[in-house]
Amino acid sequence: MTSLLIRNARPMGGETADILIRDGRVAAIGPDLQAEGVPEEQAGGRIAIPGLVDTHTHVDKGLIGYPWYVNEVGPRLIDKIDNERRVKRELALDPHIQSMRHVLQCLGYGTTLVRTHVDIDTEQGLAALEGVVETRRALAGQVEIEIVAFPQSGLLRRPGTVELIDAAMSAGADLVGGLDPCGMDRDPKGHLDAIFAIAEKHGKGIDIHLHEGGEMGAFSMDLIFERIRAHDMRGKVAVSHAFCLGMPDWNASQALIDQCAELDVPILTTAPPSREVPALKRLLAAGVRFGAGVDGFRDTWGPYGNGDMLERAMLLGMRNNLRRDDEVAMALDVCTTGGALAMDRADHALVVGGRGDVVLAEGESLADAVVSHAPRALVVTAGRVVARNGASLTVAP
Numbered sequence: 086m087t088s089l090l091i092r093n094a095r096p097m098g099g100e101t102a103d104i105l106i107r108d109g110r111v112a113a114i115g116p117d118l119q120a121e122g123v124p125e126e127q128a129g130g131r132i133a134i135p136g137l138v139d140t141h142t143h144v145d146k147g148l149i150g151y152p153w154y155v156n157e158v159g160p161r162l163i164d165k166i167d168n169e170r171r172v173k174r175e176l177a178l179d180p181h182i183q184s185m186r187h188v189l190q191c192l193g194y195g196t197t198l199v200r201t202h203v204d205i206d207t208e209q210g211l212a213a214l215e216g217v218v219e220t221r222r223a224l225a226g227q228v229e230i231e232i233v234a235f236p237q238s239g240l241l242r243r244p245g246t247v248e249l250i251d252a253a254m255s256a257g258a259d260l261v262g263g264l265d266p267c268g269m270d271r272d273p274k275g276h277l278d279a280i281f282a283i284a285e286k287h288g289k290g291i292d293i294h295l296h297e298g299g300e301m302g303a304f305s306m307d308l309i310f311e312r313i314r315a316h317d318m319r320g321k322v323a324v325s326h327a328f329c330l331g332m333p334d335w336n337a338s339q340a341l342i343d344q345c346a347e348l349d350v351p352i353l354t355t356a357p358p359s360r361e362v363p364a365l366k367r368l369l370a371a372g373v374r375f376g377a378g379v380d381g382f383r384d385t386w387g388p389y390g391n392g393d394m395l396e397r398a399m400l401l402g403m404r405n406n407l408r409r410d411d412e413v414a415m416a417l418d419v420c421t422t423g424g425a426l427a428m429d430r431a432d433h434a435l436v437v438g439g440r441g442d443v444v445l446a447e448g449e450s451l452a453d454a455v456v457s458h459a460p461r462a463l464v465v466t467a468g469r470v471v472a473r474n475g476a477s478l479t480v481a482p
């Protein structure tokens with residue numbers, strides 16, 4: 086927690102103003118602010134936005150620092166999962182080092198709040214969690230990291246995984262993860278009952294990967310809604326991807342979206358161009374909390390991505406056919422303040438009293454900043470300068 090005066094910025098693309106951060110919080114926004122003894126940074130008329138928020142990524146298993154990964158992986162989900170476990174084993178991938186590289190690259194782009202899913206399985210046990218917990222400790226004060234204990238290889242199909250997820254919740258994980266209850270474990274009731282039981286035992290929330298589309302996804306969503314009611318977990322269960330909310334049967338998908346609003350289920354998207362996705366405007370119109378994320382990148386899953394949430398705002402806009410400036414600003418909000426709200430942070434906004442996370446972006450307007458996504462001149466976390474000219478000040482291992 087520290088203090089900083091940023092001179093001549095344009096908060097949210099508006100009129101030029103100074104931004105004063107005191108003790109980690111935005112204390113004032115206005116012209117010609119005075120603050121004796123507080124260090125100053127010159128924004129040079131750049132646009133100031135809140136810290137970017139990545140609500141869905143995988144920091145423990147990227148291959149940053151390794152040669153380009155030649156992807157020859159089979160088409161099924163299980164091919165990718167089995168291949169990844171093999172590669173991690175063969176490279177003896179260090180989850181702490183890889184997560185440092187991943188998070189610091191994203192910090193250079195201005196991401197100051199992250200929710201990461203971390204693989205928990207019977208092969209590596211809690212090693213990935215321990216590595217990411219170490220990274221969280223090393224980067225405290227620069228970036229906030231929330232950890233989901235994620236059964237990437239399935240929960241019930243590999244006996245012992247339920248116990249490991251349970252142990253992860255006592256070893257630093259913040260949320261219980263899940264994965265395609267029908268498609269992965271072929272036992273949706275067993276899968277969901279297990280993760281809701283662990284969440285209830287530890288008093289934690291849930292974030293489920295749900296790639297299942299159409300009717301199958303709708304069925305899984307229904308089972309999730311049932312359990313939110315039964316366990317009284319309104320507002321505590323998020324669904325990542327939720328492709329079924331983008332299914333063409335708009336009556337059916339709207340009914341699911343309305344349930345998400347009623348039970349306060351945040352939806353977290355990576356806006357992939359290759360899949361039907363929940364529509365941004367429909368979710369926001371229904372009052373559903375909505376965040377975005379870069380997912381994994383530089384990994385064995387696919388060649389795309391770099392960790393930049395400003396670029397993700399552009400992809401989100403393209404995926405949702407958002408063209409007007411005010412619409413592109415909505416996409417940016419999902420990647421900043423809206424995403425933070427989906428993670429229960431109501432104070433992540435560039436307003437007096439808000440958290441002092443500020444990113445200086447290039448552009449004439451917010452939409453220009455999103456579309457250009459040029460290197461960020463400055464990244465500030467709670468009043469502390471943590472990155473300049475696109476690179477974190479802390480050097481990755």
Ligand SMILES: [Zn+2]
Nearest residue numbers: 142202294380
């Ligand atoms: Zn994911």
